[in-house]
Amino acid sequence: MNLLPPLSAIPRDVAAAADYPPHARVRLDDNAWAYISSGAADELTWQDNAAAFDRLRLQSRVLADVRGGHTRLELFGQTFAHPILLAPVAYQKLAHPDGELATAQAADALDAGMVVSTLASCRIEHIARQTRAPLWFQLYPQPDRAFTMDLVRRAEAAGYQALVVTVDAPIAGVRNREQRAGFHLPAGIGAVNLQGMPATPSAPLAPGESAVFDRLMTHAPTWNDIEALRSATRLPLILKGILSVQDARRALEAGADGIVVSNHGGRTLDTLASAIDALPPIADAVGDRLVVLMDGGIRRGTDVLKALALGARAVMIGRAWLYGLAAAGPLGVAHVIRLLRDELEIAMALTGCRTLADISRDLLAPAPRRD
Numbered sequence: 001m002n003l004l005p006p007l008s009a010i011p012r013d014v015a016a017a018a019d020y021p022p023h024a025r026v027r028l029d030d031n032a033w034a035y036i037s038s039g040a041a042d043e044l045t046w047q048d049n050a051a052a053f054d055r056l057r058l059q060s061r062v063l064a065d066v067r068g069g070h071t072r073l074e075l076f077g078q079t080f081a082h083p084i085l086l087a088p089v090a091y092q093k094l095a096h097p098d099g100e101l102a103t104a105q106a107a108d109a110l111d112a113g114m115v116v117s118t119l120a121s122c123r124i125e126h127i128a129r130q131t132r133a134p135l136w137f138q139l140y141p142q143p144d145r146a147f148t149m150d151l152v153r154r155a156e157a158a159g160y161q162a163l164v165v166t167v168d169a170p171i172a173g174v175r176n177r178e179q180r181a182g183f184h185l186p187a188g189i190g191a192v193n194l195q196g197m198p199a200t201p202s203a204p205l206a207p208g209e210s211a212v213f214d215r216l217m218t219h220a221p222t223w224n225d226i227e228a229l230r231s232a233t234r235l236p237l238i239l240k241g242i243l244s245v246q247d248a249r250r251a252l253e254a255g256a257d258g259i260v261v262s263n264h265g266g267r268t269l270d271t272l273a274s275a276i277d278a279l280p281p282i283a284d285a286v287g288d289r290l291v292v293l294m295d296g297g298i299r300r301g302t303d304v305l306k307a308l309a310l311g312a313r314a315v316m317i318g319r320a321w322l323y324g325l326a327a328a329g330p331l332g333v334a335h336v337i338r339l340l341r342d343e344l345e346i347a348m349a350l351t352g353c354r355t356l357a358d359i360s361r362d363l364l365a366p367a368p369r370r371d
């Protein structure tokens with residue numbers, strides 16, 4: 001439950017996306033904060049996602065003529081005004097009473113692609129009616145595969161234009177911060193799009209059985225499910241949560257059209273590599289055959305530029321706009337997108353890039369010698 005109503009105006013001291021978390025913190029109780037602002041276990045991967053961006057240095061390019069520049073791009077035949085998409089985030093009513101409907105309004109106002117979670121706290125059809133921005137549906141395949149296909153059909157019918165299958169979280173990570181706070185979904189907030197799903201019968205664990213291998217993972221999706229989804233939908237198929245060249249190649253073989261290089265914002269397996277460090281070899285291996293996106297740790301327009309320079313076609317942001325949502329509702333989300341987009345354009349101008357096509361690995365300065 002929110003402690004205070006969301007602000008109806010942008011706080012005066014917010015000049016950058018990273019200024020929002022303290023404003024979000026005072027508006028949320030410990031329960032919601034533990035879910036929104038945490039990572040798995042010791043949170044090393046979460047921290048490293050941002051720290052790895054901070055370690056990279058850019059190379060300026062002066063006196064370039066960038067008049068008439070823009071940030072437009074095409075992904076899967078869809079036009080985007082800029083390469084900053086809103087990552088799927090579950091249960092957004094934890095952050096704001098209007099939840100995903102508020103986020104969708106901001107996406108509409110700022111022309112930002114939005115990816116809606118299977119675990120959204122508003123109905124996917126209702127969200128689709130709130131925005132003209134490109135909408136993608138994030139799928140967590142459910143134990144009942146027929147129910148999963150019903151979800152896909154609902155998304156198609158509601159106008160979602162791509163299917164983002166999250167493959168890195170078949171079970172939740174070790175969320176110690178949530179455990180310490182006793183995190184629970186408050187009454188009235190839940191995965192409304194999963195209502196009516198047949199229950200999966202489950203006997204108590206017998207001695208010697210594992211809760212992971214003999215229960216939770218028995219219904220987890222495999223590559224066979226990806227191949228089945230590929231033949232079941234005409235929507236572009238994107239696998240979210242790829243961190244190795246091997247899995248990126250396997251995604252291509254399974255018929256995926258794109259991947260998101262991601263460690264789920266450090267919320268699944270702690271001590272995984274940072275997403276930006278994982279990106280370059282993957283982009284080199286499959287970037288000419290798959291649309292490569294990335295997320296994790298983006299808080300600045302320069303982070304977006306670095307990700308594009310290292311091979312991503314576009315990026316997704318998660319917590320950055322979620323803090324804006326908690327602090328100031330749709331206005332806060334819109335403000336964060338605007339800040340990042342403005343910062344990206346400034347960074348492009350100062351590195352001599354007129355369009356996204358001008359962004360290349362040359363924009364990264366060589367690592368300084370430390371001897």
Ligand SMILES: Cc1cc2nc3c(=O)[nH]c(=O)nc-3n(C[C@H](O)[C@H](O)[C@H](O)COP(=O)(O)O)c2cc1C
Pocket residue numbers: 035036037049087088089090117118119138166240262263264265266267295296297298316317318319320322
């Ligand atoms: C509170 C929260 C809920 C999330 N829920 C989902 C989800 O339902 N599905 C999913 O694929 N990823 C989910 N993610 C991961 C994001 O899509 C994204 O990968 C991550 O937040 C990117 O890192 P960043 O927060 O540093 O930008 C969630 C992230 C957060 C912070």
Ligand SMILES: CC(C)CC(=O)C(=O)O
Pocket residue numbers: 090119169171172173264267
């Ligand atoms: C149930 C969780 C795995 C949902 C999620 O994606 C997240 O909280 O990061």
